[in-house]
Amino acid sequence: MRHTLLYVISGCLCLLGCRQEDSFLSNAGRVKIDFGVDDEVAVVASRSTLSDEESNALRENCKIRIFNNGKLVNRYGRWSEVPEDGILMPVGDKYSTLVVAGDSVPASFEDKYYKGTESFSVVKGQTKEVNVNCNIVNTLVKIEYSQEWNNLLEEAKVTVSVEGGSLEYPMAEEAKTGYFIAPEKNPVIKCLFSGKTKTGTDFSYENIIESVKEATLYTVTYSPSEGEPVPGNYGGGFFELIVDETPLGDPISETVKVYQRPVVSATNGSEKIDLSADMFVATGATMSPVFTFSGSTPLKTVIVESELLTGLGLNSNSLDIISEQQQFKDKGLNVVITEDKKNVRLEFGDKLNSYFIKESSYSMKFTATDTYDEIQEGATAKTREIVWNIIVSDANITSINIPEDRRYEIWSDKAVFYGQNLEGKTPTETLYFRYREKDTETWSEYIPAVTDDNYYKTAQITGLKPGTTYQYQMVEGTKVSNVISEVTTDAVHILDNYSFEDVSYEGKILRISKDPSNYWWDSGNEGSATMSVNVTSVDTSIKHSGNQSLYLKSQFVGVLGIGKFAAGNLFVGEFLGTEETYYGILGWGRPFETRPYALKAWVKYTPGTVDYTETDKISKGDLDIGKIYIAVGDWVGDDPSYPQWPVVVRTLGPKLFDPNSSGTIGYGEIEFTETLQASDGGMVEVEIPINYENYGGFNRVPKSIIIVATASKYGDYYSGSTSSAMWLDDMELVYEESKLSK
Template sequence: MKKFKIWGAGLILALAGQACVSEDPFSSGGEGTLKLSAEIRSEITTRAGDLTSDPTLRDKCVVYIETSRGLIRKFKGLDNIPELISLKSGKYLAEAWTGDSVSASFGSKFYRGMQEFTIADGDNKALSLKCNIANVVVSVNPDALSLGITDLKVTFSHSRGSLEFTEDNIRDAKGYFMMPNADKNLSYKVEGLKADGTPIKKEGIIQNVERAHEYVLNITAEAGGNNQGGALIKIRIDDIPLIEEVVEIYGRPTIEGVEFNIDEQVVGIPGTPEGEKNAFTDKIVYVRGYEGIYRLQLRGGQNFQELGHIIADLNLIQSDINKAELEAHGITWDGPNDVYDAATGKRMAEMRITFKKAFFDHLPQKDTEYRLDIIARDNQAQPKDRTKTLRVATSEAAVEVKAPVEAAPAPDPENEPMAVLSKSATLTGYVMAEDATDYGIKYRKQGDSEWIRVAAQTTRAARTEFTVSLTGLEPNTTYEYAAYASGYDDGEIQTITTESVFVIPNSSMEEWGEYQASTPLGTKTVKFPGTERNFWDSGNAGAAAANDILTEPSSVMINSGATSVKLTSKECGLLGIKKFAAGNLFAGEYVRTDGTDGVLSFGRPYDGSHPSKLSVYVNYRPAVGSGKGANDSYIASGQMDQGQIYVALSTEAVEIRTKSSNQKLFNPDDACILAYGQLTLTENFGPDGGLEKIEIPIEYYDRAKNHKPKYLVIVCSASKYGDYFSGGPGSTMYLDDFELIYDK
């Protein structure tokens, strides 16, 4: 896949081609199971220490299982990972994230782990996924405080954040950086005052920093220097690979029924002979806990208390329990016994409780259910609890009546960002009534009285689950919805709010401003679209060194208002050297000039909505190529130039570096890119003297189903191959009235 740039007086931007489509990874027919656990290495240190697990990391942990086609499983919170996960035969990637992904922080840490695995037919595989710290760590050697420098301040930074160490925190603070995709280096700056009040300032770069490394900045006096006041200082950076202390994070105790679902009511009539309808049967419950079971309580609800039953509140892990008395009530148990968990390589304790038919038959008939809490606490360093409730109905009046029809809760915009769009929504419902024939979802705008009914489109799991698509909705509007089924009461009313429609700032190019930029030839005035540099920018800052301009307002061709934007490719001269430069416009920021190269940020903060197209009015007139490109696969001499426009939605701003030694270009296949669309213009476009509307379809990748877009990228170039100094001087593109189109 080729990667394209736009050169503009030392500035290179990035364009890219189409995304690749993966093959089906599954072999035919086979199936297996996975038992997945995770370890979070929640501290990093250069010395051994006693570490304990952090429960907040467990709750925040998000685990993904992916194939080459995209995400197939997602679990939030380690305690919510099923005991066994069924998977088709094939190759997979398991990945886990937890903590806080903050660009720069003194306290927020981020952890990540991933591992590939394969499932074959009949496999029962165990996988332990280790999450290690993903931060770059910085600190300042506190010996610097003894040099006599006053107002000492050390600042570490990259393109998205910075941290300041001062006399107040140098002794014990550590800084944690998440590195942007494009950044490989950290900058540092040391400032302070000598004893005589003269300022000290030293700056430098820590090259090619690595995760799980601590970079310690040492400030020392040079030989012959004056330690009293830091007359002469020097800087040394120690790169210390950190020893990662493993903190083993395991699940809470498990409480499961054997051949029955403990979360569902146990129903029967006391005294009914075994084998007959409505007879109770023995129920076995397994309890397992890591590092042993510290406590196992049976705590009866009010009905048991009224009976004076022995299980009103009983701890099975104590020596003075009268087993014979408990067995007389129909309850037996054994354990705890040691078992080995192959997934974690960890010892577990297991107990088995049997509630015999006699236990249930001894319960008097009641119009309400009996509730017996089973409470387990394990013996880990930070003990964890789990409670399950055994619910027993001894009469028809006590039997739980399930709602005949119900709608699933409103989709979470963070985890299911494409379920509710600007003009449509996909909702799920459940039908419990076996004889229901006409069912679906009804909805209305909040405040309206009339309902609109939409019949179920698909059904799964023996007709108990169905989906419905709502269309024709209004953006940024709250709707009420509920499940319905003919002949039954409607389900509970819930709400969703549709996405808003993002309006591109200064979309018609009416507003223009200026700012002062540093160039190799001094400070220059640079023109940009807008009154503030908060959305659009261009390569004008690079071209300004040659006293030239590539991107400017124009009143020659407009669709609305008084101005459009004109992009012109030129041969720009700098110190007698001329190079081809492409006219360009992009949503983002020209960050700085690195020598004669550019550092840019593509993408502006975005509202998370999901447009289907980018619309813009265009006039394009390519010029004949100069033939100065790298080879004829670009724009050869005499060949017509090409223009390009592309749009992308991303989870983060995309850092662009044009210097060949540290190059980072835009790639639509990067993991942060959720959607992409592009158009290449290979000939004249639009009528002479006028603009013509184009619409660029936006294609969403599979990963967009689970990640919300946070940045909008738009890039336009009058010369597609300007990065190779290849194109036609004089190629011109006019643009007006950008708009995101929402069909759904």
């Protein structure tokens, strides 16, 4: 099934009386467009020239957009679509063209992406040749290793990543160049240097290059540091990193020193402690943890916060190791600080073992701050914060927070609780869970645990409150684990301007927002308003609450019988523009990460008899049909001109929304095939259930929401009745199954 709406703008009316070719040519010219790839780009990309095969492939994989005064007026999906004798266009001097070629993948060793723009004018009766020079858009990254590593490292690689993709550069392979596209809102490249030393020690350190630029080659060189060439207890201080930033085609380069945030690591004897996870120790266990803090610049402070410190005889539960090192030493905790203050080590010895006698849990927070702000003008100091939790237990099992890859099991009114065996332990009695709302005293009855992969879990716990944190524990027989885990149910999402009380005008265009430059809902008004027609407006005479409702009125937009039928409409997103004069381009979907059960709305609908039709889906004389639908999903934008929008609808073609696309995880709709109103002529509440079962929504979490309402279902085919109207008020998402009416 396909859905969208028709949006008509008055640009089509500018050509009134000029439909015949002869009359059009009296005020038009032709444009021939060609493009090429800059040779210097190919050289920097380690390719002296592009082969004929590559050039032809680029041409067939290119896209051409033509704009007039900033508005899209023409588009071609490949070079073969462009007319050989030129594009016939109205006279004007504010034209521009955009050509993109290649593949815009986030990361690749092969695929490159080119872009070029050129302004031009169209002269009456003449043919204008426009040559567009396309330059590479990618950020290029080349990784180089110092030969000294061959004597120090058994194996190593650098994983370079941007949001959406990554490439690996093994040290053992020949250096090669990768092509990346970093998002405009997150222009960051991450370099993860990892491997194993000749002595068998694993290492892994991440550095970040911020504010990376397009059409720029970054040569990243890793070299061993003097004096500490092998990673060990000194964190990230064993290598130096130099980044050479070279604009493509520009011989000038800039060397940038990359400083990483301080590194915090820990060991117990020869074993590394994973500080990102809770540490479970059995009652009576012994350990001698050593914590190491290192920075690319001297460390300013290393703060330790824990309820254990005063128990160890220190005078506060929050102390700076650097300034208070003597106090730590006086209490039997060894502190080692290197002369350059880039490395600090705290050795607990056996001082913590007295806390492992009985079941309990403890926490330590470490905050290391460097002096980057003192050596880099305008910079701020870099900080690393780590919280280490220790759970002392003689139980065999423990509850755990819901694994991230099972986040989909959390809803607004239900969730699943998780647990697992403690390392080396095997339960011998029946396993249960119990739970309670946080900050309350009473636990629930025991709930049986079931086995799922390497986890224990409950069946789905229903009847929970939205946006509420719950605590839970595992139970073996009658013995309750001392570990308490938490889960927070999804909060209720209230739709922006849900009762449509806030409206404003941007010129003639009605915006469904107080601020006409910032709106969540939109409609086709941007096109029709230029003819002083707002297909979506407000009505103060019919409403459910407040001062007004939203009024969707299908209409013919044009003069002297020339124009198009336009459906009264509303959607979540933004009217982006037009192409080929009057075909609308719409961006659909706003950020959204919860799963409601239904959409409720107050509606009045009066259908008219169809008087315009350009499709066999509905005929003149039929009764028009109104429609509202909602979808949630994890769609990924695939429109090259508007990749930031989850779904882009184009009425040219048309390219319409398909609820059965792979990105949909929940969908619901309602159609109005007859008049809908209360006995007094007012509004009626309708409920639209959202179907997740048929769309994979039980094991996926959405990223976007789409809501669409139209007074004429087939408006996307220019078909419907100019007498059809829909009133909308008080839209609400339902998040608790108990509140559904059916």
